[in-house]
Amino acid sequence: MSHHKLAASVQGLQSSAIRELLKQSKMAGVISLGGGIPDPTLFDREGLQMAADAVLSTYSGEAFQYGLSEGYPALREAIAQLCLGRGIEGQPDDVVITSGSQQSLDILARALINPGDTVVVERPTYLAALQVFGLAQARFESVGTDGDGMRVDELEALVAEKTIKAVYIVPTFGNPGGVTLSDERRKKLVALSKRYDFVIIEDDPYSELSYTDEVFRPLLAHAKAIGNEQNVVYTSTFSKILAPGTRVGWLIVPEWLKRAVVNLKQTTDLHTSMLSQLMTCEYLKTGRLPGQIALIREAYRHKYALFAQALEAELGDVLTFHKPKGGMFLWARFNNGLNTTRWLEKTLSNGVVYVPGEFFYCSEPDCSTLRVSFVTATDDELQEAVRRLKVSL
Known part of the structure; x- marks a missing residue:
């Protein structure tokens, strides 16, 4: 092995967990709640x-x-x-x-x-x-x-x-x-x-x-x-x-x-x-940016409301989450101590991927947390993703 040839600063550098999950999210039939990727159908072509x-x-x-x-x-x-x-x-x-x-x-x-x-x-x-x-x-x-x-x-x-x-x-x-x-x-x-x-x-x-x-x-x-x-x-x-x-x-x-x-x-x-x-x-x-931003805001607001409602209905007894005022992410925590890094293997087998929360801490991670992004999936996919999460418990 030639690890000694690498600069010390990069020897411990890890690939982004999110970039790795993006590979899995492209598998056939998988619904991705992982990467914070804008909805491509909203691009102003x-x-x-x-x-x-x-x-x-x-x-x-x-x-x-x-x-x-x-x-x-x-x-x-x-x-x-x-x-x-x-x-x-x-x-x-x-x-x-x-x-x-x-x-x-x-x-x-x-x-x-x-x-x-x-x-x-x-x-x-x-x-x-x-x-x-x-x-x-x-x-x-x-x-x-x-x-x-x-x-x-x-x-x-x-x-x-x-x-x-x-x-x-x-x-x-x-x-x-x-x-x-x-x-x-x-x-x-x-x-x-x-x-x-x-x-x-x-x-x-x-x-x-x-x-x-x-x-x-x-x-x-x-x-x-x-x-x-x-x-x-x-x-x-x-x-x-x-x-x-x-x-x-x-x-x-x-x-x-x-x-x-x-x-x-x-x-x-x-x-x-x-x-x-x-x-x-x-x-x-062109002056189109304000209209484009308004379009994105409304689409993401709608998806968030739909996704949050489905989560509360199906998983509200075990999962709590912050209700954001905007953006692309929902941060959730299991109140039953479920380890979301280990759970990912099970949800992936059921066709849904998210990002375990532990990767977002510099130390002492809360392993019962997860980040989900709801902006790329369709309405039907969001509801199906919640159903798949529920059956993975």
Whole structure:
């Protein structure tokens, strides 16, 4: 064996449990509640075709050429306007285009984390964030969550005792827990960041996917209100509101961090695909995105309501779950101590797959939890999936 030839940092790197489950979900007859994959029937094929035609007829030279590491200027301007609609005031120069928000996290980990630095995450948290910060050799601390998101009081007790480098959080319709950080806690979190001088990495892929008209101000907006914007980095993506295959995400970074981020972007892939950037930019020019978001929101709200009702009817005596206000995920827990990692073998034999909850913890996992995504399956498949889960008990 040649394991000794591998870098120490990657020797313990595990494949994503979710990516592995995606392979099983493609088996004939299997209904997948696993990956957080947008419903492909909702992709705006007509609008994307219009955007592609416009690029190929007008910008073919640029589309197939190298581009700026920071990103295509017109797209950065359009994203600054999009963020303004979310409550974030900024300039196009504050925006750095990335190849999806996963690259954003990778770049931030490289830019911010020294081996042994402490990163605080929610319990549970996004699996791929654990992977990327783990690769940077961060130490993890975790704080609990409840119906109002991260327990910021737990964080306050932690930072009073221990120096931390960063807090990573998905504050709105989080993955995997589906919880949303309350406004009161958002203000307290950015105040703690100012007081103890740690960085907040705000990951926001889902905030447009709301089931209600309630508006949640980004942490970056709250931070600007108290003069702490230098400690908040915001990342988002077009993956959940347009198409994940384009691999277009973005970062909004403070001035002190920008040069490092751009240099790392250069060393990683030079720049995000110009074809994808120009297509995204042309799509935004069509004015179709708000209607597309409204379509996705309504479809996901409907699927969530149908799925939650079926779960409560069939499994409500043994399963409890958080009722999200938006997003793509439902986080559930068995009250009978059932181990969901072991149970997966049985549900897979009955043709349904989900993600066991233990993979979303940096330590001391709750093995009676699971994450289900309801957005890709059809209405009939969702109801059938619940029936298959019930017969697997």
